Amino acid sequence: MLEQLFAPAVIIGILASGIQLATPYLYAAVGEMFSQISGVLNLGVEGVMLMGAFIAYYAVLRTDNLLLGLALAALTGALMGLMTAVISVTLKAEQGISGIGIYLFGLGLSDLLFLVLVGTPKAIVGFPELDLPVLSGLPALGPILFSQNILVYFAFACVPLAWFILNKTTLGLKVRAVGQTPEAADSLGISVARVRYIAVIVAGTMAGIAGASLSIGLLNIFQQNLTSGLGFIAVALVYFGGWRPFRVMLGALLFSMVNALQLWIQTLGIALPSDIAGMLPYILTIIALIFAARQIVTQPTALTKPFERGE
Amino acid sequence: MKTRYILFTLALIALLALAACAAPTAAPQPTAAPAQPTAAPAQPTAAPPPAAKVFRVAVVMPSAANDLAFSQSMIDALTKIQAEMGKDKFEFVYSENMFNVTDAATAIRDYATKGYDLVLGHGSQYGASIQDIAPDFPNTAFAWGTAVDTFKEKGVNNVFAYTVASDQGGYVEGVMGVKLSKSKILGALGPIPAGDGQLTIKGFEAGALATDPNAKVQTTFTNSFSDVALMSQAAQTQIASGADVLTGTSQSVVGAVSVAKDKGVLWFGNQSDQASLAPDIVVASQVYDWTVALKWMMEKINGGTRGGEVFIATFANKGLVMVYNPAFKLPDDVKALAEKTIAGLADGSIQTGIK
Numbered sequence: 312m313l314e315q316l317f318a319p320a321v322i323i324g325i326l327a328s329g330i331q332l333a334t335p336y337l338y339a340a341v342g343e344m345f346s347q348i349s350g351v352l353n354l355g356v357e358g359v360m361l362m363g364a365f366i367a368y369y370a371v372l373r374t375d376n377l378l379l380g381l382a383l384a385a386l387t388g389a390l391m392g393l394m395t396a397v398i399s400v401t402l403k404a405e406q407g408i409s410g411i412g413i414y415l416f417g418l419g420l421s422d423l424l425f426l427v428l429v430g431t432p433k434a435i436v437g438f439p440e441l442d443l444p445v446l447s448g449l450p451a452l453g454p455i456l457f458s459q460n461i462l463v464y465f466a467f468a469c470v471p472l473a474w475f476i477l478n479k480t481t482l483g484l485k486v487r488a489v490g491q492t493p494e495a496a497d498s499l500g501i502s503v504a505r506v507r508y509i510a511v512i513v514a515g516t517m518a519g520i521a522g523a524s525l526s527i528g529l530l531n532i533f534q535q536n537l538t539s540g541l542g543f544i545a546v547a548l549v550y551f552g553g554w555r556p557f558r559v560m561l562g563a564l565l566f567s568m569v570n571a572l573q574l575w576i577q578t579l580g581i582a583l584p585s586d587i588a589g590m591l592p593y594i595l596t597i598i599a600l601i602f603a604a605r606q607i608v609t610q611p612t613a614l615t616k617p618f619e620r621g622e
Numbered sequence: 623m624k625t626r627y628i629l630f631t632l633a634l635i636a637l638l639a640l641a642a643c644a645a646p647t648a649a650p651q652p653t654a655a656p657a658q659p660t661a662a663p664a665q666p667t668a669a670p671p672p673a674a675k676v677f678r679v680a681v682v683m684p685s686a687a688n689d690l691a692f693s694q695s696m697i698d699a700l701t702k703i704q705a706e707m708g709k710d711k712f713e714f715v716y717s718e719n720m721f722n723v724t725d726a727a728t729a730i731r732d733y734a735t736k737g738y739d740l741v742l743g744h745g746s747q748y749g750a751s752i753q754d755i756a757p758d759f760p761n762t763a764f765a766w767g768t769a770v771d772t773f774k775e776k777g778v779n780n781v782f783a784y785t786v787a788s789d790q791g792g793y794v795e796g797v798m799g800v801k802l803s804k805s806k807i808l809g810a811l812g813p814i815p816a817g818d819g820q821l822t823i824k825g826f827e828a829g830a831l832a833t834d835p836n837a838k839v840q841t842t843f844t845n846s847f848s849d850v851a852l853m854s855q856a857a858q859t860q861i862a863s864g865a866d867v868l869t870g871t872s873q874s875v876v877g878a879v880s881v882a883k884d885k886g887v888l889w890f891g892n893q894s895d896q897a898s899l900a901p902d903i904v905v906a907s908q909v910y911d912w913t914v915a916l917k918w919m920m921e922k923i924n925g926g927t928r929g930g931e932v933f934i935a936t937f938a939n940k941g942l943v944m945v946y947n948p949a950f951k952l953p954d955d956v957k958a959l960a961e962k963t964i965a966g967l968a969d970g971s972i973q974t975g976i977k
């Protein structure tokens with residue numbers, strides 16, 4: 312029975328599903344990583360994703376304009392990021408609690424707007440699959456890697472981009488500085504608050520896009536609580552990846568592929584109870600975390616700590 | 623610091639695992655319990671005639687009233703009865719998104735206190751709460767479903783149970799599905815292997831195999847009633863492994879229907895009529911018509927019985943109906959076979975064999 316899992320068609324299927332499932336995690340986690348590296352834990356990702364998902368969906372439902380939907384989702388995310396920044400940076404509220412507040416706000420508001428403006432779920436036409444010339448024709452791997460909707464490509468493109476910004480640009484240096492030693496950064500004339508605002512707004516924007524990648528990219532529908540916990544997993548993935556873009560991507564892929572694997576196990580009729588199969592991604596993630604924790608972890612020292620300038 | 627980070631992450635993951643498995647809407651939802659604005663029409667003018675006693679129903683349900691699935695099937699029925707009887711004779715209120723059983727129990731008790739004639743817990747998770755609350759309000763009738771236990775043998779006399787023989791609907795869908803399938807591989811998607819969802823899936827399999835013993839039915843459970851992304855990926859997986867006819871239950875299937883639509887694969891709906899999601903590929907939906915169960919309960923209550931009996935919706939009593947999608951061109955022979963199967967299930971000459 313088990314050897315069925317190693318058939319080429321199944322492996323290709325797992326990779327393809329894994330890459331798609333990883334997309335919303337990537338946007339949300341890469342954004343969250345910026346916020347955390349600057350020292351702000353943003354637990355509201357899930358709520359921002361829900362708002363982004365709804366706004367994008369609603370715009371497409373009304374106008375059929377996918378780019379407008381995406382832009383509005385990003386804008387909504389940015390605004391909620393700004394709100395988070397005001398609460399966490401300026402007002403210095405406890406970040407865990409205020410993040411949960413943002414989550415509940417997004418959950419409730421997206422639910423209410425959906426109820427009032429749409430009613431029952433209606434399907435829309437989302438981003439189509441886009442075959443990259445030449446590459447999509449590659450045998451076996453071509454259709455998995457290079458025949459996805461455009462939001463999937465962008466999600467993976469965000470990873471090296473994030474690495475570059477964090478490690479090779481002045482902005483990245485400032486973001487890291489205010490998350491490690493805000494006092495030192497401050498004494499060098501860097502505005503801790505401004506850098507953190509930028510990082511948190513980037514995180515919000517990315518979370519908004521993450522929501523859109525679900526509602527107008529992968530699922531082409533909206534429903535109350537569409538994200539169903541994806542945003543919280545994205546936060547966990549940032550820890551999992553040790554605040555490093557490529558490791559965050561690895562975590563997202565691992566989690567998604569194991570989820571895809573468990574679907575295949577069931578579809579192929581392999582005798583494993585579905586609840587055990589359903590637990591696999593979580594169990595494996597925890598095991599991987601334990602191994603990852605043995606390595607040197609570079610947690611931003613000022614994470615969750617509001618900056619007070621010493622006089 | 624390192625330990626704190628590890629602990630925090632583990633706690634977070636554990637929390638997520640729980641959230642993903644069980645009740646993502648356990649968090650309080652601001653919009654969760656609105657009193658139905660149309661529920662209490664003011665009685666203008668004069669004294670109403672004594673015959674015009676208002677029958678008042680309160681419902682607590684797990685998901686949104688417009689979920690195109692389980693909760694909506696009940697709301698549709700209540701709305702239909704209200705339209706038939708008139709707002710001056712029939713009122714209903716509801717609390718939606720009550721995944722959290724503790725919140726639901728509070729709502730149930732609250733409604734009982736307010737003197738509703740019938741308080742419905744529309745979800746199999748509410749049984750224990752109803753068993754607990756019903757004895758405190760002997761003059762109120764309670765009902766819960768899908769379930770078959772009225773707690774009569776525990777001395778509770780004011781609880782009805784209602785359920786649906788969804789294996790019958792699944793069976794007919796399986797019969798049609800295998801006729802329409804080219805690959806003879808069919809896929810069934812569900813949240814958890816329990817309740818009416820599992821009955822549907824088992825019936826679907828039985829119907830398909832009874833029609834074509836060489837057909838194959840692949841089943842996937844996502845372990846979540848709300849994870850739309852995972853359910854849609856489950857549909858992708860089914861299609862990738864050869865299925866060209868799909869069915870599924872729970873409110874999380876909306877994403878799966880949209881995958882089926884994209885890939886041009888046929889879909890059979892359950893619980894509510896799902897044709898509006900994808901008119902081109904939804905063949906038919908088995909619809910739970912709870913009006914029959916509700917009218918049966920109202921008759922009992924008006925006759926002085928407040929519980930102790932079970933209603934099973936079937937093709938025979940029309941509590942279960944097959945709604946064909948008018949926009950889908952179903953070949954005449956397949957429709958005839960479906961109708962024949964429904965008639966056979968109704969008169970007992972065909973059995974699904976599902977317990």
